[in-house]
Amino acid sequence: MSTLKNIVIVGGGTAGWMTAISLLHKWAGSGTKVSLIESPEIGTVGVGEGSTPALKTFFTDLGITESEWMPACNATYKVGISFSNWSTVTGHTDYFHPFFSEYDVGPGESFFTRCGHKRRGVSLTAHPDNHFIAPQLFKQNKGPAAIEPTQIDYGYHFDSSRLALFLKEKSLALGLNYIEAKVSNVTLAANGDIEGIQIDGIKDIKADFFVDCSGFYSLLIEKALNSKFISYENSLFNDSAVTIPTEVYADRAPSATISEALSSGWCWQIPLTNRIGYGYVYSSKYLSAEGAEKELRKHIGKSSEGKPAKHLKMRIGRREEHLKNNCVAIGLSQGFIEPLEATALMLVQYSIYKFIRYVETSDTDVDNYNTTINQMFEGVKDYIVTHYKLNDRVDSQYWIDCREKPAISNTLESIITAWDSEQDFDAALSKLSPSLMYKRASWYAIFAGMGRFPEGRKAATTFQLIPSHEKTLSFCQGITAEKFIDHKESILMLTQ
Structure with a gap:
């Protein structure tokens, strides 16, 4: 043809x-x-108001500039996803799934190395937020726009x-x-x-x-x-969602999607230029539509008062x-x-x-x-299921079932086994790469971010050549402050 x-x-x-x-x-x-x-x-x-970095390629291929389409769609930049309360492990209740940048090469390798040691019982810190630019961009209200040309992956909210x-x-x-x-x-x-x-x-x-x-x-x-x-x-239990829009923040424009675990699912928070979109994704087996809306309004607070809710079913x-x-x-x-x-x-x-x-x-x-x-x-399903499978929450039957009852593929089972054992995790990912839709950094970020490590049983004294997590964090914070533009300002620049 x-x-x-x-x-x-x-x-x-x-x-x-x-x-x-x-x-x-x-x-x-x-x-x-x-x-x-x-x-x-x-x-x-009308639910999909976030993207992966792939959407940038879509517009580039069509010859459509960000200054043309983003203002027309009330769009903002997205440097990753901030996860909150998916884990109860001390120091890992929050983590960031970062999109990669050229500044992440060195700190990222340090992170991968630290994860390898910590998986083998070495007592040290291995958290993705200390090794990538994206979480610092989010925390400093910066976007992906830099003072000088920079190779950085990013998506959008729209x-x-x-x-x-x-x-x-x-x-x-x-x-x-x-x-x-x-x-x-x-x-x-x-x-x-x-x-x-x-x-x-x-x-x-x-x-x-x-x-x-x-x-x-x-x-x-x-x-x-x-x-x-x-x-x-049988693998992903959520089948419903309820959404509520609220006003934008007066002082800042967040550059990431926030994903916060609630009693029977999770809540997204997506910032546009004209509103903040909230949505509770949940399982109707564990929570009614009325209960979901009530919980979402309580989660949002006063800014949800008088705002209409939209209920959706998902297949x-x-x-x-x-x-x-x-x-x-x-x-x-x-x-x-x-x-x-x-x-x-x-x-x-x-x-x-x-x-x-x-x-x-x-x-x-x-x-x-x-x-x-x-x-x-x-491949996408495997990565999404991983979020639920790795949770350690015991506060509701929903989260217990998400951990204990999902049907998982042989591929995902092999990945979890490789991480939990002392196997070469990179080799395992490489072997399974034809079946994967997410790259190395994403897999490390979710396992380490949720604190999937054994109890530390070995002193870290023999690993002093690894840069300290304080050093890599300081580097990422410094680069972010020095080289990147305020997110709200960068959005305004699109209309000038």
């Missing part, structure tokens, strides 16, 4: 519009017609509804055929392909290929083509076949692995790229495409 002449996307939202602009950017110049059908009656979920509208306008400018209508029927050909889509019970829309961006409803990939859904409910899992016949599912229609670590748009982005490659190359092996996408989902 080298070209498609007519593509129809069903569904808007962030996934639909990311797909539309990507396909137009790639193929509009060669004559491919891209249409998007969006129902005015169906709203978007209003997902505004992002969808921004991408819609860009797509229309590239020649998108936009159809505002409700799909009333899907017809199949004898070979199982989608033959056409009927809108508003009147008009038939035909295409070479269809993209299902219809969200959890999965109109094409499931309702029409019967692609099996693989549930993750956690993935498709067995993301690409089936002449249809590919992208976004919530293909799967979702809860909001923790903000991986939804990363999976959308990678799925789009893989689909473009599938079309443009001679590799039209559908099984290979589906296997690749499934490996990505499984």
Whole structure:
């Protein structure tokens, strides 16, 4: 398959519009017609207001600058995620999952070395916050913008509804055929392909290929083509969320997502330029919707008074076949692995790229495409499950069950075993790398951050050549203060 002449996307939202602009950017110049059908009656979920560093590549590839899209979407920078109360281990109740920078190479290696010794019972400190720039940027209210050019990974926080509208306008400018209508029927050909889509019970829309961006409803990939859904409910227990917006801070703009554990799940805090978004992700098996909203309002405090709450249900899992016949599912229609670590748009982005490659190359092996996408989902799932599996909380049955009852993959079991034993952890990660979606620093940060170490039984006197954690912390604090710009100021600079 080298070209498609007519593509129809069903569904808007962030996934639909990311797909539309990507396909137009790639193929509009060669004559491919891209249409998007969006129902005015169906709203978007609008939960995904954070990203990984992958989103930076998305905009760079499209030639869209931060000064253009970020102000339009009330966006802020994100240097990582601050975790609070996921562990009760002394000194490890809080930790930061950092995005990497060029300044982290030396201190980071010191951190990895210290972790290796501490895993073997040496009595020393090994905490990620002492060895990376990102947690210091967050603590000093700095963003990733530096006085001098600097290699640093970062993501974003943004209003997902505004992002969808921004991408819609860009797509229309590239020649998108936009159809505002409700799909009333899907017809199949004898070979199982989608033959056409009927809108508003009147008009038939035909295409070479269809993209299902219809969200959890999965109109094409499931309702029409019967692609099996693989549930993750035995590994990840959260299936609900409640969100409440509050006013922004007057004196600062946080540059990280805050993830704080509550009684039956966790609460995100996402800072935009016009509001702070709070959301409680929880399991309905352990907590009612009313109880979740009450707990979230208590957690937020007075600033939640009078603010509307929005309740959401989530379907956690993935498709067995993301690409089936002449249809590919992208976004919530293909799967979702809860909001923790903000991986939804990363999976959308990678799925789009893989689909473009599938079309443009001679590799039209559908099984290979589906296997690749499934490996990505499984790799992300393993890292998300790790947060729950490593918790040591005993204050609620939810947290006890999250530790004791989740089904875990052989890959994750091997990683945990390698860390808990005296195996070479780097060698274990390297061996398993084809199955992993997260790099070395992320795995070290979560295990060490949550204090997954044996009791210290050996003096650290023989390891004096390792830089002290005080020294690396001082270095990170100094670099942050000297070379990086205030986050709020850097956001204002985008509009000047």
